[in-house]
Amino acid sequence: MAWTIQAFERYVAARTREQSAALAAGLPATAPVRLDWTVRTALREDPDGRGVRQYEHKTWGRQYASADGTVRELWIPSFGRAKTDRPAAEKAAIAHVVAQGLPARRRARLTPPPATSLVNPVPPERVRVFDFGCADGSVTQLLDWEPDTVRDLFRRAAAPAFIAAATGTGVRPGASCVDCKVIAHCGRLPRTPALWGPLRAPLPPRIARRSISAWDLRLHGDCPAQYHLVRHLRLNDLTPENSGARRGRVVDAVLNARHAQSPLRSCRGLPQAHGSVLPSGHSLEEPMAQSVLRLLDEHRALCPLDGLASQETVLTQHRVTAYIPELDVVVLAVPDLLHTRRGRWIWRETKTSAAPLWEGRSLLRSFPQLALAVLLFDKGALGDGPRRGRVELEHLREGSGESRLEAIDPSRPATVAEAREVIADLAEPLLRDTSYEPRTGRHCQTCQVRSWCEQGTAHLSALASAPVHDVKRGSADAA
Template sequence: MFDFGCADGSVTLLLDWGRTEAIERFAAHAAPAFHQAATGVGTQPGESCVECKAISRCTALPRTPQLWDGTPTVPARRRRSLSAWDLRLHAECPAQYHLVRQLHLNDLTEENDGARRGRAVDAWLNDRHAARPQRGCRDLPSPEESAIAAEFGLKAQQATEAARMLDAHKVLCPLNGTGAGEQVLVQHRVTAYIPELDVVVLAVPDLLSTYRGRWVWRETKTSSSPLWEGRSLLHSYPQLALAVLLFSAGALGSDPNRSWVELEHLREGRGDSRLERIDPGRPEIVAEAREVIAELAQPLLDDTTYEPTTGRHCHGCQARTWCAPGRAYTADHPRHPEPSRQAGITRSLHA
């Protein structure tokens, strides 16, 4: 089996199995999955809810009417999903959202150094937090830079930065001191349905865990710059606003007054990393979250043309290969180092 690159003509060998190995692998992996799919009767809300014909009778999918007081589109359009990533892409450029999320046309260029470093940190933390029996990272040994570089294909400088961020995480880990009976869900999909909009809302927090029965939604971000004082956390990170609304609407089946949404902002120095906490039980926080999501979601839901919006984001666009205006913009505006933001840390206004 080969993989052919339609854009660059590349050819990659994926599988080279003989008949015996193919039969053995089918029996070990494919047959159990097929049996589960054919005989399973459970429900698992997720992206498949978009095409599900039984959604009106499904009791496993939480209903969250008026999640952000959105307005139904006129004329009505087919059901679709919505995530914080969708909102961010559309806000940057509607054409990018359409090409990447709807047509699945991603650019073939490599990710930048910061993105690769962030993915390495995320993957390392996911493995640690998913280990059983569960334990916090505080007392675990720090990863070796060489091991990070080898496992994730990072340059030496990237591996050094990733190792420092992981070391900074050790004191911020939400599993430090967690009891044996607490729940820990890594990259767990949270799904909700807005009936009046016919929209399935999807969110995947980096970590969902309980602490003495209180649910904690943790988002982890890596950055070379400090948090910016010029905007609130909810406006800077819409995924936090969406988490607040899902808690407030009961999509996680927990009391928002006994829950927290957290942002773990990791930088190279342990003293530079921050943990910001948001209370989804405060009415003013819910109101701000509703405003943030409404400002992003309504234009996306109403959009029918997905016109490109060029700007500095074109340099990192995942679909620039397929966008003539984006290619023209980057040719006319070569990338320059961005000026550093004024040093400072966002105040914990939501704690």
């Protein structure tokens, strides 16, 4: 509710500012259009190869038009900041619907399509599309085109994309499996029944299929409210990441680019890292940039591509997807690197840290993504069974000799048993949760939705006003 109120107020303010600027520039005022703009393309009497007789093109967002019909606008809300641009095919498709579509009510699914196409006989003279950032009120004008431009770009950019989408028959398991209506008949999606063993207690009934990932498990373990707002509702107050997280992202970006090169090349043979290796778009102040370079140099001795034959498979940020049929749950995992070595799959996770690994806690407890990887190997989600796989943790720290490479054997019964316990401890509370109550703690300091959480805000205010010795103890706990 708090997020909605803020987003509404920001939107009204942004829309008011833009309308004032448009009027000052000589454009007519625009008012909301209630019905969806729709372009219906009727085919010949016989259906096409997919059994389709008519295609409908629609857009999503807030629609506006001038009273004389010469100007049409579409405002597309984004949950965070306004997107600065969108792919050419997407923009051309949006402009086509805004320019050519007519307002139409949603038809019942079983109603036969009309015989004629629903296309605007008098398109507007100007099409304008804006992207609006709900979290900060930012606005980006994505396009301002005349009809000739819309037609030309639709033909060159959007039409080929529509044809590829309508005729494509490939199968690509991933996040879209959650909404797939034929998941029961998919032969490409690995089945992993009883992934973490039998349930400890029955789960409440659910209507919709859902997904879980290691990030989901960690977020819910910290705070159910944060998990629900970030993962389900996709909210984000744009709280800046801490320096450690920013550093880790830059290291990941550099290693992903290096490991994805063809032909394969080990980082061990590269010269010492320097400032030019940092990827564009990642702005770091000088001390942090030097820290990144030192971590990249630490990686050279642990690079998984060292000695790897050119015919081996190397996948960077490859999504591993599995399905738990009895729970109707899709499992999603994205290892930093997945590669083969002499026919054996190796799953590599890379973590950067200022502190050494804590010897008092197992790796699977400290990094649940490792436990999830063990179980996916155990259930054959990577194809060849656990005896032909290995899970690795590359723990990078500054300083010569401080970094470590830990190997985990997913075929050991004791390892599998521990992984099942770790994932069950995290996954079953998540799947049983129906209220997503806030749970305050040190994670409130970097929470992406704290701006709209009364409990989290109150928790941090209490820490800030606590006596000095209490604050120091809290800081030590957080560290």
